[in-house]
Amino acid sequence: MAFTKDDIINALKTVYDPEIPVNIWDMGLVYTIDISEKQVRLEMTFTSPTCPMMEELLAQVKDVVSKVVAPIPVKVDLVWDPAWDLSRMSDAARIELDLTNSGW
Helix, strand or coil: CCCCHHHHHHHHCCCECCCCCCECCCCCCEEEEEECCCCEEEEECCCCCCCCCHHHHHHHHHHHHHHHHCCCCEEEEECCCCCCCHHHCCHHHHHHCCCCCCCC
8 A cells, every 4th residue: 555544644634624723633523544455444523413514524535535545445434422522632723723721
């Protein structure tokens, strides 16, 4: 394979929810990246099950990762367990959203 997990993470860092100025990786929305010779599978979630951009963001994730791992197929599974919370965010995301004093 000519790509690494870091290559996938870098691609994920280009995906933003238009309502939040932080990429989905630093938001902690991607839980799992499983790489095999037959498939790259991601598990991800959203901050809310009513996110109006959910379908578009799932498609964008699949697209950016597919460009990195081609010709290996990409599967993106949407999960709600465990539920997302602020503790999943990177320090950079907390600073960007001014959540550094939130106790996390």
